[in-house]
Amino acid sequence: MASSYSEDSSNELTCAICLQLFEEPVSLHCGHSFCSSCLENYWESREESTACLCPNCREVFPQKPKLHKNVILARLVEQMKLREGEGSHCVGSQAEGKDGEGDDVTVNVGGCESHCEVSNEGAAMRCVPYETLCCERHVKPPKHKGHKPLEPEMKVEDPGSTEHGNSIHFYCKDDETLVSLMCKAEHQDHEVVPVEVALAEFKGILAAKYPPLVESIKQVGSQIQQVHQEVRDTQVSGKDKEERLEGERREMYRAVDEKVNRMKRWLSERQSVKLSHLERQRENLQQEMDCLCEEESTLKASLKELETVSFLEGYKDLLCRLESRSHFSTTEPAPPKLLDFPVEEQNVDSLIQINDDLLKEIQKELVKQVEIADLEFNTLKRLYGRTLSLDPNSANPYIKISRDLRTATRTETHNQYPEHPDRFDRCAQVLSSECFSSGRHYWEVDVRSSSSWRIGICLNSIGRKGKEGWLGRNPESWCLRKYENKYYTVHNDRGTLLAVPGDPERFGVLLDCEEGEFTCFGGSRVLHVFRGNFLVPVKPAIGVYGVGDSMRFCSF
Template identity: 25%
Template sequence: MASADLRQELGCSICLNIYTDPVMLRCGHNFCRVCIDRVLDTQEGSGGYSCPECREEFQDRPALHRNITLRNIVETFRSTQTDQQETEIFCTYCIHFPVPAVKSCLHCEASLCDNHLRVHSKSPEHVLTDPSTSMEKRKCSVHRELLKYYCPADAACICVSCRLVGDHQGHKVEMLDEAAEKKTHKLRNVLQKLTAEREETEKRVQSLQEDMINVQEKSSGLTEEVTNLFRDLRRQLEDLEKRVLSEISRQEAHLSLSLSDMIQQLEIKEEELAMEIDDIEDLCNMTDPLTVLQESDTWDLCDTEHGDNEDRERLDELLHDGRSLDVAGISHTLHTGVSDMIKEVNACYNIQEAADILLDVNTAYNNLQISDDMKTVSRSDKKQNRPETPKRFQDYSQILGSRRFPSGRHYWEVDVSNSEWWAVGMCYPSIDRRGKKSYIGDNRKSWGLYRYYRSCTVMHDSYKIRLPYNISSNRVRVYLDYEAGQLSFYDMCDPIRHLYTFTTSFTEPLHAALWLGDGGSIKISGGN
């Protein structure tokens, strides 16, 4: 009722609707701006103006003052009314103003406010419920009677007539409250399961979000680290370039000076020889024997030949010692500088080459043949008659590497070009050597990458994951980051393709592990 009273107070006396842009006359009455403008327009030319509410007269057209306070009240009321109309059910019998209903009568199919509820019939056929707009749904569509029972056989709500003479005659039925309680119990169980599943999903989402944040943070840190590393490498390369070019320039200047000096000496020698040749030719052209014999005392041909040999030997020695750049020395400087940078990269990322991996013949299955260099393994139908030891695999054609990896970062490669059916991986030394659990990847102590005729699979603890692509090159790289708990596999195609990464916490040293399923061979090699 308070809502109706307030609405009446907020109504414009001209249009009888709630105020729109309310304005106030000098007499204090309020109207919609459009409404009062229209009234004043009709009064224009009549010799005066008057308020439609109190009839107070104005000689001049009155100014309209916006009533901001009233406008705010109206806007608040409108928003409240909108919410009520969306959420409340109003009394069917309050036709002048909307009044919220407190009950609905299923028999009358009407909603009642407090006032109308007091005078409503109390007879049994008038069934009162919470306010509802769907009272028609509470009656049987066939018999137009109230629905009172639930038939589990047909999963339908029925009336008394349906139970006695209708399609549900003879069916076991339940009261609506009882059936609803049973269904509510089932729904609660479902709700409990769904809630638990949602919580588990939320935890997984949160975990994945944390993983994503960790990946982003690690990516950011690694990006900064690599950027700084390459900046330092570029600086070192520039310094090395300057040092090598400076050495080339120095050698060039030194050699050029020596060669210029030798050229100058030879040019002087050439001029001297030319003059001597001219004198000798003049002497040879003389016809007076006496003059020839007298002049010949000024040349000693033996001394000249001896001097020429000494000069030639000295020049040849100079040319031999310094007529070419020291390419070997320059190459050594380049190689040393680049090697130092590579060592710096390896030290920065703790990368250790696994060049010393050899196959351990004491672990080899007896049908496996091992090459003399302990690098290549092949399968044969002929048993090798090796002594049976606790380390030897008894049921699968497998072999381990002899080197232990208790820490650090390492990589090694396998040439698989001569086999179509193989596995590479790593395992703990405590892996079983006989039985099903001795198979690489079929236990918690080993991790393997398998290829079965154009199909690749990774396996750990008997759980297999089929990869979407096959190996496209002839080499597979295995990369171990022990402290990070990561074991990764790569296809050494161009560019290198990541195949899969196992993530765990290693608890024992690791050994390289190989399995061969056909008559081919595979070769293990160290990192480059």
Template identity: 25%
Template sequence: MASADCTLQLTCSACLNIFTDPVTLRCGHNICKVCIERVLETHEGSGVYTCPDCREEFQECPVMYRNKSLSNKPDNFLSTQPQQQETGMFCTYCIHSPVPAVKSCLICEAFLCDDHLRVHSKSEEHVLSDPNTSLENRKCSIHKKVLEFYCFEDASYVCVYCTATQHSGHQVELLNEASRKKKEELRHVLEELISKKSEDEERVRSLQKQGVVLQQKAGGLTERVNKLFTDVRKQADVLEEKVLSEISRQVDQASRPLHDLIQQLDIRKDKLSGKICDIEELCNVTDPLPVLQEQESEMGDLFDSKDQEIDSKCSAALCTLDEDLISHTLQTGLAEIVIAAYKGIFMREGSEILLDENTAGNNLVVLTDLKSVYWTEIHQHRPKTPQRFKDHQVLSSTSFSTGRHFWAVETSKSGNWRIGMSYPSIARKGFRSYIGCNRRSWGLCKWNNQYSVMHGCKETKLSHKISCHRFGVFLDFEAGQMSFYELCDPIRHLHTFTATFTEPLHAVIRVWLDSYGGAWIILRNNDY
């Protein structure tokens, strides 16, 4: 058993024989020098070299180190072992004494010992194999000649005589040449497979990055939603307390006159009870004189003027609450909570909308905060550029190409204006550059105190009467929806456009004058 283990440790993984001149690769495995050289030769041109034992890959031809400690062990081991001649394979060229063969040459049809293997031809035509390999399997079954050629038409191995007989006229080549071409094909396949593997690895890395980004976005959104609902609960609790307090105040206010009336009625009730007792006693008296005297003096006071006044107050008392005031308080509070929710979800840090003065027309003044713009009759003499609007219009520097976003404005009472969103490719001059007068912009418009929405020159007038000067725009890019809201109490939905957005969207504002003066607009990103 020990001998078998030792034999296994001293066996080359390539030729499966006891080591001959063993060398060590960088991966730590040992192999015969002549074996590894032959293996590495077959790898030339493929761009990668492989250890025959562990299949570790090397980008360059690996350096081999002679294993000095292992070099003498095979000889010492063999000297202690009885001569094994089970196979009967001996070196063809050792004629004086039989020497076990370590390899066989299929071309020479000869067995080689270590010494003759070193001097044997290294030509590719000489194919070396294990000495136990049957040469008969490498010979033509008809002509008993070594199979030296490959027939491409029949996909079979043939000898030299076969090429002139049954394979005459076929495309045949030497095995080595056919093998070389096959290896070239395999190398091309290998390159494609390596390329596809690299592409797949890149796709995996890209998907993993997307997964990380998705998790980060989900984590951020989860945090914002948790914070939002915490704030909503706090605001709802405060609103509930405020509404209930208003109800309690109204109940208390309405209860005071009721309490006074109840007290007066209690007094009258006691007075009536006394009179009832007096009358009952008189009814039981047999002497007519006291009865007649009481009727004359007391019965006239049974229903006095105060009693009539109390009856009038009781009829006029209405136990009602001012439900309109309670509803207004509730709606106002809910509107504030909803606006805060829009801001908490859709207004992300770093996405605050700012105006791009480089696009502003020359009759617009953009303040230094880049959030306020107003019309002026004084020409601003800005340089003429392809980005600048000729008329009274300006784009935002912020753009949106994904996600959901909400932004709000405050408008002047005077002047005419338009607000909305636009592609950056919108025209810069002429009627087609106006918000809503093209297919590249969507807008809410005010013209001579009339309100409408526009897109593609199609105008839709709003039937709802506008009651305030605050408006919001909500964008859901992926869903293809753009909505306009009036930010009053409560918030009112004005209109929703549906489209397939093909470019990033910028906020866009247009202001000019009417008979009452020029218009101004202020971005209120963080105020609603």
């Protein structure tokens, strides 16, 4: 019997891969244990995408688990090796126990040949569940979790047995408990199945949860990668814009410097010319001044002549000289306006105005480049909000338009509308009267009174006859759709399911023609962004499909 017990223990301590006693045993989450090197080599030899799985039960691990050494198994292996080496020399007392099948076994634990595994002294206690022989000095106290020191000859029940001492072979689904063969009679009215069947069934249930979990991990991982890419794109875009602005600033500085230097050179040249002219004018006036002073002196001298004969003889000559001077004019023509700026440069403010216009264009470009997600929602409404009106000439006969041209109601009866080429004859839809091909435009639609609807835009070339005109079912239209309490984005007959929290009463859309973007909002949250060529005229559109339902363009 002791030989059978030793053989069973050896089997329990054998690696299922190399079929040898464990070397550095490690345990997986499923409970199975293997040699660390055997498990690593097994995983490396596999080429499938699900390489990390248990070689025993085939349980798949999404990520390679972190392996930890199983200290208990390592200890038991060491004990097994010691017993195999010392079994022939052990002649001490025997202790009874139970093997894995519930049968009594005897194990040599006492006597002079049973030693403490720490001090090699005589063993006095046995530590359960590790079956470690210890002396009085090295036995682990009960406060250590999982350790229970017992007398060497005391029996320990097999943990794989029931309270009746019988091995477990069944599982009761009603009570969710393990059942032995003897206890099975107590569960005769319950659904009792073999443990292997229960194990397979429960593993199947858990395995069915695995593919959706993996898919969710893939989706979240893809979204994380998308966010990382958007972060990188935003950083690159911001750096490019900064470099472009720096280039424009340097170009503006260069243009201003060149203009100012040219004006300074021109001013210096004309200043030199005018100063030369003024110097010549000063010299001429000084000569005239000298002559006049000379005549003045002569005249004074003549008036003081006392002798009548001398005065009379010189009078006539002096008079002639004075009369010749009477035609002298002290005012000369003003020099040309050499210092006046030419026509294209006479107003320095014009240069400043040019720079102001450039700055305004840069500011306008910066505002245009601001991401919609960075704008406060109220700011978005205030800047680009539009109050739209419905076009009665495009309304389907089962769509009734309110008097203020803002509400569309789906009716059960046919409304008497005149024939018009713009009218939808089969699709319960209506277009707005407004048409956009440039700028940014934001509008909202109140959908609280409708359970099935579409909100979008379309080219004016969209079909109006037959079913080809459904919003989103063709290349000429883009829309947000609600159907059976689910939300979709649809374009060219391809839809994408959206995750919309709650049930918003209003949905908004922003059309950016220059950027080619059509953004859908649920409340204040961006749901989806369409991209296309919106520089051609497009019209807002709505579709109401439930009888009695209505939708309304909100006012701003």
